[in-house]
Amino acid sequence: MDVVFSALLLASMYGLVAIGISFTWASIGMLNLAQGFIFTAGGYTAFLFAEIASTYGLEGVALSVGLIVAGMLGSAVAGLAVGAVAFLPLQDRDNFRTRSLIATLAISLIGTQVWLIFFGPQNKPLPPIFGTGRTEIAGSGIGNGQLGAIVVAVLMLGAVILWMRSSRAGLQMRAMMMNPLGAAVVGVSVRTTGMRVLAISGALTGLASVLLAQTFFVSPTSGVQPLTVGLIISLAGGLGSIPGTVAAAGLLGLAEALTARYLQQSLVPFVLFGIVVLILIFRPRGLGGLLEDVRE
Amino acid sequence: MSKQPLIGRRSWRPSWPVNTEKVFKRRRYLGTKRSVLRLSGSYNPKTLRRELVLTDKKPTFWLIGLLLMLVLPIAVSNERFFALFGIICIYAAINVMWTLIIGTAGLQSFATLATVGVGAYGAAYLSITYGVPWPLMLIIGLFLGALMGFLISLPARRLDGLYYALLTLGLSEFCRNFVTQSDQLGGKFNGALFGVDRIVPSDLMTSWLGQVLLYISAFALLLVALAVFRWVNGGRLGLLLRASATNREDEAFSSAIGINFQRARTWVFMIASAALGAIGAFYAAYIGGTSLQVFSLDLLLLMLAMIVIGGLGRAEGAVIGTIIVVGITQWFTEWGPWRIVLVGVLALLSVLYTRNGIFGLKAQLKEIRQRRQALHRAGLTSRYAEFLPQQAPDIHDKAMIVGRTFERKLRDRLRGWITPVIIEEHRRKPLGQHSDHLERILNYFRQGPIPDKYAVYCEEPFTSYRVVALSGVPGVPPRVVDDKVYPSLDEAYHAVFLRRVNDLRSS
Numbered sequence: 001m002d003v004v005f006s007a008l009l010l011a012s013m014y015g016l017v018a019i020g021i022s023f024t025w026a027s028i029g030m031l032n033l034a035q036g037f038i039f040t041a042g043g044y045t046a047f048l049f050a051e052i053a054s055t056y057g058l059e060g061v062a063l064s065v066g067l068i069v070a071g072m073l074g075s076a077v078a079g080l081a082v083g084a085v086a087f088l089p090l091q092d093r094d095n096f097r098t099r100s101l102i103a104t105l106a107i108s109l110i111g112t113q114v115w116l117i118f119f120g121p122q123n124k125p126l127p128p129i130f131g132t133g134r135t136e137i138a139g140s141g142i143g144n145g146q147l148g149a150i151v152v153a154v155l156m157l158g159a160v161i162l163w164m165r166s167s168r169a170g171l172q173m174r175a176m177m178m179n180p181l182g183a184a185v186v187g188v189s190v191r192t193t194g195m196r197v198l199a200i201s202g203a204l205t206g207l208a209s210v211l212l213a214q215t216f217f218v219s220p221t222s223g224v225q226p227l228t229v230g231l232i233i234s235l236a237g238g239l240g241s242i243p244g245t246v247a248a249a250g251l252l253g254l255a256e257a258l259t260a261r262y263l264q265q266s267l268v269p270f271v272l273f274g275i276v277v278l279i280l281i282f283r284p285r286g287l288g289g290l291l292e293d294v295r296e
Numbered sequence: 297m298s299k300q301p302l303i304g305r306r307s308w309r310p311s312w313p314v315n316t317e318k319v320f321k322r323r324r325y326l327g328t329k330r331s332v333l334r335l336s337g338s339y340n341p342k343t344l345r346r347e348l349v350l351t352d353k354k355p356t357f358w359l360i361g362l363l364l365m366l367v368l369p370i371a372v373s374n375e376r377f378f379a380l381f382g383i384i385c386i387y388a389a390i391n392v393m394w395t396l397i398i399g400t401a402g403l404q405s406f407a408t409l410a411t412v413g414v415g416a417y418g419a420a421y422l423s424i425t426y427g428v429p430w431p432l433m434l435i436i437g438l439f440l441g442a443l444m445g446f447l448i449s450l451p452a453r454r455l456d457g458l459y460y461a462l463l464t465l466g467l468s469e470f471c472r473n474f475v476t477q478s479d480q481l482g483g484k485f486n487g488a489l490f491g492v493d494r495i496v497p498s499d500l501m502t503s504w505l506g507q508v509l510l511y512i513s514a515f516a517l518l519l520v521a522l523a524v525f526r527w528v529n530g531g532r533l534g535l536l537l538r539a540s541a542t543n544r545e546d547e548a549f550s551s552a553i554g555i556n557f558q559r560a561r562t563w564v565f566m567i568a569s570a571a572l573g574a575i576g577a578f579y580a581a582y583i584g585g586t587s588l589q590v591f592s593l594d595l596l597l598l599m600l601a602m603i604v605i606g607g608l609g610r611a612e613g614a615v616i617g618t619i620i621v622v623g624i625t626q627w628f629t630e631w632g633p634w635r636i637v638l639v640g641v642l643a644l645l646s647v648l649y650t651r652n653g654i655f656g657l658k659a660q661l662k663e664i665r666q667r668r669q670a671l672h673r674a675g676l677t678s679r680y681a682e683f684l685p686q687q688a689p690d691i692h693d694k695a696m697i698v699g700r701t702f703e704r705k706l707r708d709r710l711r712g713w714i715t716p717v718i719i720e721e722h723r724r725k726p727l728g729q730h731s732d733h734l735e736r737i738l739n740y741f742r743q744g745p746i747p748d749k750y751a752v753y754c755e756e757p758f759t760s761y762r763v764v765a766l767s768g769v770p771g772v773p774p775r776v777v778d779d780k781v782y783p784s785l786d787e788a789y790h791a792v793f794l795r796r797v798n799d800l801r802s803s
Contacts, residue, residue, distance in 0.1 A: 031458055031461075031462070033465070036593075085644065085648075089648055090647075090648065097458060098404075099647050101458070101461070102600065102604050102643070102647045103644055103647045103648065105597050105600055105643075106597070106601060106604075106640045106641075106643040106644040106647065107640070107644070108593075108597065109594060109597040109598065109601065109636065109639070109640040109643070110636070110637050110640035110641065110644070112594060112636075113633035113634070113636040113637045113640070114633075114637065116633045117632070117633045117634070117637075221592075221593075221594075224469060224593045225469065227593075228465065228466045228469040228470075228593075229466075231462045231465060231466055232462065232463065232466045234462075235459055235462045235463060239458075239459070264477075265477055268473070269469075269470035269471075269473045269474055270470070270474070272470070273466065273467070273470050276463065276466075277450075277451055277463070280451055280454065280455055280459065280463065281450075281451060281454055284454045284455055284456065284459070285456075285459075286459075
């Protein structure tokens with residue numbers, strides 16, 4: 001049961017980041033490698049919020065909700081900033097994919113240093129959101145923080161997917177994901193929708209950031225690991241396919257939990273990498289990704 | 297209005313007169329047909345003397361630049377200078393190899409530093425544990441790099457460009473994780489290894505000679521990397537891959553004409569990876585150890601920034617970008633994190649505003665200039681000319697074009713002078729002395745071309761005249777333009793004048 005919880009936690013966190021990357025790629029054709037920067041932006045916003053909240057003596061549910069909202073807002077703003085630099089000016093230029101890729105990489109290079117300048121290299125802790133106790137489920141204990149993280153992540157992901165399915169803005173985004181040119185022809189603004197997508201995937205990443213900060217800390221380079229894992233998960237799931245990404249997140253989370261439990265922690269990277277390479281060798285567009293063919 | 301040259305500008309090429317008494321002998325590299333300098337003989341149009349023209353200025357620039365790089369640190373002989381330029385040489389060597397992968401092979405691989413790191417860690421570990429000397433380390437690095445390259449190039453056959461980029465981007469991070477968590481490598485000093493056999497013996501290290509030797513070894517590494525780049529990119533492999541550049545259609549095309557681009561790509565990738573592994577081993581021997589810095593994402597991004605700032609896909613871009621970025625990051629250390637921000641901003645600017653970094657700037661500026669000239673020319677066309685030299689490439693006699701432009705202007709001016717007063721003046725007195733404007737208009741009419749020129753035809757002297765148009769061909773009679781008959785010669789003259797005025801007005 002421990003393994004299942006561990007796998008679920010990893011899967012939900014990876015899933016949040018990976019779906020952000022996947023969304024962005026599918027709708028605007030930009031590989032957002034500044035996702036690590038967006039991740040840390042959320043973490044630091046939540047940290048700042050916690051600092052301010054502690055001076056006002058905020059506690060309990062208000063603090064928890066505030067932290068989550070602050071993290072999501074911070075990341076959404078960071079996502080918009082990335083869009084303003086790497087998406088809007090380049091969007092109608094040739095070779096957009098490579099250029100935006102390099103631009104987002106440059107942003108992530110700058111971002112790390114900016115955090116270093118303003119917050120220093122130390123790890124910053126966040127106050128616990130879901131308390132510190134443990135809950136017994138099916139005969140095995142799990143920390144409240146981890147349980148809460150899983151629940152909130154799954155709920156938020158579900159809400160976003162539902163919103164994508166039912167709202168008008170979601171319809172526009174899905175139209176962009178299916179065929180950007182067609183969407184533009186029928187009157188969906190590429191720029192507005194693109195920025196919206198960036199804000200939403202930013203918010204999801206920010207949520208992952210705040211939730212992961214329960215177990216790890218916020219530091220200038222804390223975005224690298226989620227970015228890398230998020231990237232290879234969205235890759236394994238097929239860029240642009242939400243069910244594929246969720247499946248890949250589950251699979252890789254499980255693989256990581258199992259390897260760490262029964263083999264060795266140091267083997268985790270190799271197992272993950274091996275699985276992804278295997279998936280990609282048999283299905284070069286990832287688990288669910290036939291989308292690229294449609295785009296062509 | 298600025299004065300525009302009618303004929304395109306020619307780029308400046310250095311030239312010098314030759315002694316025509318002697319036979320010019322082209323110097324070639326030993327054993328090859330490649331000439332040292334690409335020279336061509338020509339005649340100077342002004343002095344009419346025979347001279348040699350340097351058609352390719354690049355090798356000269358390379359030579360000057362590399363000589364400067366070699367001499368400058370030794371001339372200054374400052375410890376900091378040696379360190380700075382040594383690092384520049386090593387990073388430039390890595391970037392040149394990376395350029396080979398991205399530019400020549402067209403594979404968007406980010407596994408460069410992972411390969412370097414594997415070479416460095418493997419060689420360093422063997423050197424520490426078994427006391428392997430540094431020349432052997434280089435060979436070990438070479439093999440490790442080649443092995444790594446082979447493994448990484450496997451998925452490249454199946455994966456699309458960006459998918460491959462993502463996959464390889466994760467590789468560094470995984471290597472870092474592996475080193476941190478492995479007991480032999482990372483257990484002791486947080487991933488750092490010390491005590492590797494150094495290129496320069498440790499008793500020489502502090503002396504001037506030791507520093508110079510160390511720097512020269514790094515410089516030699518850069519030279520070897522450039523030579524490998526030249527050999528692969530300028531050789532058969534590069535040729536094959538240029539035919540099958542990067543996009544899908546080109547791949548289909550190259551398969552169709554029988555180029556196995558996948559194999560060529562794998563070869564280039566493996567050669568470059570082997571070189572990267574050797575560079576890693578060299579680096580370990582150069583600083584006497586390795587650290588986890590090699591695998592950090594930030595270093596990878598810095599390297600990418602170097603390539604992007606210099607110009608993707610060109611060896612000179614890789615070297616210049618490295619000099620700029622490493623210069624900023626290693627020299628202005630007191631700026632702290634701001635210098636990395638500066639590098640990031642530079643990279644961002646070069647992505648946003650240039651097409652291909654510094655070395656793409658020339659072509660880009662040229663295009664901007666040409667676009668501006670084209671706009672200017674379009675403005676001119678609507679004002680004066682029937683066409684301009686650039687629009688009539690099939691007309692070789694540019695003087696004719698200039699002549700037509702002049703005529704167009706002249707016609708415009710004359711048209712403005714034609715008034716009822718002038719016409720009345722001509723009607724009253726077709727021959728004899730006229731006012732200045734009328735005289736000029738008539739002169740223009742007189743010098744017109746013979747074909748279709750109007751003339752007066754006398755049917756019967758003093759009673760019946762007609763207006764005809766000359767054929768311009770000997771033996772072919774003129775044609776009658778209308779059935780009007782004029783009773784006097786003066787009236788016929790005036791009728792011709794009116795017709796010509798009409799034609800001038802409608803032209």
